[in-house]
Amino acid sequence: MPSERELRRRIRSVKNIQQLTRAMQLVAASKMRRAQEAVLAARPFEARLRTVLNDLAPYADPEISPLLRKRPVKKVAVILVTTDRGLVGPMNVNLLRATLRQMAQAPGSAWIAVGRKGIGSLRRTHQNVLAEFPGIPDRPTTGDTNAIARAAVDEFVSGNVDEVHLAFTRFINTLRQEPTIRRLLPLAPEEEDDDTRVPKQYIFEPDPETVLRQILPRLIEVAVYQAVLESKASQFSAQMVAMRNATDAAGDLISDYTLAANKARQGRITKEMLEIATGAEALKG
Amino acid sequence: MPGLRLEIITPERVVHQDDVDMVIAPGSEGYLGILPHHAPLLTALGHGELRVKKGGTETSLAVFGGFMDIGPDHVVVLTDAAEHAEEIDEQRAEAARARAKAALEAGPVGVDEQRARAELSRAITRLRVSERRRRRP
Numbered sequence: 001m002p003s004e005r006e007l008r009r010r011i012r013s014v015k016n017i018q019q020l021t022r023a024m025q026l027v028a029a030s031k032m033r034r035a036q037e038a039v040l041a042a043r044p045f046e047a048r049l050r051t052v053l054n055d056l057a058p059y060a061d062p063e064i065s066p067l068l069r070k071r072p073v074k075k076v077a078v079i080l081v082t083t084d085r086g087l088v089g090p091m092n093v094n095l096l097r098a099t100l101r102q103m104a105q106a107p108g109s110a111w112i113a114v115g116r117k118g119i120g121s122l123r124r125t126h127q128n129v130l131a132e133f134p135g136i137p138d139r140p141t142t143g144d145t146n147a148i149a150r151a152a153v154d155e156f157v158s159g160n161v162d163e164v165h166l167a168f169t170r171f172i173n174t175l176r177q178e179p180t181i182r183r184l185l186p187l188a189p190e191e192e193d194d195d196t197r198v199p200k201q202y203i204f205e206p207d208p209e210t211v212l213r214q215i216l217p218r219l220i221e222v223a224v225y226q227a228v229l230e231s232k233a234s235q236f237s238a239q240m241v242a243m244r245n246a247t248d249a250a251g252d253l254i255s256d257y258t259l260a261a262n263k264a265r266q267g268r269i270t271k272e273m274l275e276i277a278t279g280a281e282a283l284k285g
Numbered sequence: 286m287p288g289l290r291l292e293i294i295t296p297e298r299v300v301h302q303d304d305v306d307m308v309i310a311p312g313s314e315g316y317l318g319i320l321p322h323h324a325p326l327l328t329a330l331g332h333g334e335l336r337v338k339k340g341g342t343e344t345s346l347a348v349f350g351g352f353m354d355i356g357p358d359h360v361v362v363l364t365d366a367a368e369h370a371e372e373i374d375e376q377r378a379e380a381a382r383a384r385a386k387a388a389l390e391a392g393p394v395g396v397d398e399q400r401a402r403a404e405l406s407r408a409i410t411r412l413r414v415s416e417r418r419r420r421r422p
Contacts, residue, residue, distance in 0.1 A: 041297060041298035041299065042296060042298065044294050044299050045294045045295065045297075045363060048294055048361055048363055052327070052354050052361070055325075056327070141297075201324075201325060203325065203326040204326070205317075205326060205329070206314055210313075210329060211329055211352060214329050
């Protein structure tokens with residue numbers, strides 16, 4: 001059993017830690033609110049763009065754009081969106097594990113790493129990293145993420161990789177975030193049984209090719225932007241929750257230690273009184 | 286009366302969402318007006334003024350590129366940026382216009398020139414949209 005003095009010392013140090021985690025919790029909570037608003041506001045754009053692309057499926061001739069061209073898959077690139085900092089619970093680990101599991105089936109893999117945590121893990125395990133994007137700001141704009149999209153498109157169009165997947169942590173709510181992996185390139189519309197839906201007869205202005213050529217790259221950019229926003233919202237949510245748990249755990253520890261310290265103090269006083277009483281008895285005799 | 290559902294969406298947020306009577310939009314090939322029951326049309330957008338008519342009143346926005354998906358009962362504008370006319374800061378737009386112009390006059394050089402041209406086009410669009418709004422009673 002630790003001494004009373006030792007216990008008092010521990011209480012002091014845990015209190016300091018608690019102050020720290022509480023401060024980090026508050027910071028994460030305010031960033032979380034902003035990041036959550038941003039991700040929710042941005043979702044409709046990507047969703048709409050996807051429905052438009054699905055409507056366009058009949059016109060999406062692979063001859064129009066290299067982004068639509070399917071090839072036999074020999075090598076798959078993954079854009080792995082992780083955080084720059086830790087203290088976010090198991091978020092990055094979960095994503096990496098899910099991604100590696102899926103990639104185990106691919107014949108060859110390469111990585112485009114976004115976020116310092118992912119960059120570190122991939123380097124440590126000697127993966128083939130094509131590009132690294134550390135330090136994405138907390139409130140990213142499309143300007144920040146378009147470079148990532150461009151890197152992915154370049155690798156795909158040059159034939160270096162035959163598919164590009166996007167791996168990120170999707171934001172569901174403050175307590176739930178989910179590792180998500182989906183194919184980004186080639187841009188094939190979602191498969192549907194065509195009998196159920198009559199394809200819309202579209203008029204294009206100026207013509208289908210021009211319109212498609214404009215839409216397709218935007219879709220890639222927006223998908224990457226959205227993935228980064230999802231990841232940011234997940235990051236601050238996970239961080240806020242992790243720090244709240246830490247603050248609560250510190251509180252529990254403090255009350256445990258306080259109880260132990262008080263018991264020790266009481267024991268000491270009882271012992272002292274006994275000694276005095278015994279001493280007095282001895283003098284009398 | 287059949288409605289026309291208008292949605293103006295940018296990568297950052299939904300800018301405008303309403304049931305309207307008519308939309309006049311800056312297509313890449315010129316302005317086009319859309320009434321309900323329009324045939325499905327997909328068009329690229331230029332920089333320009335997007336006018337929305339609803340029950341006798343007209344609002345306008347500046348939109349910058351992107352495209353527009355038109356169906357019988359809906360108009361979805363997916364654009365890089367959109368601003369309500371009343372949100373436009375004329376002084377800032379004027380300053381941006383002057384800066385872009387100066388950059389262009391200083392000499393044409395590669396990427397910077399493209400950026401300056403785009404900047405100039407945006408600034409001019411903003412000023413035009415904002416000015417039209419002031420002229421309206």
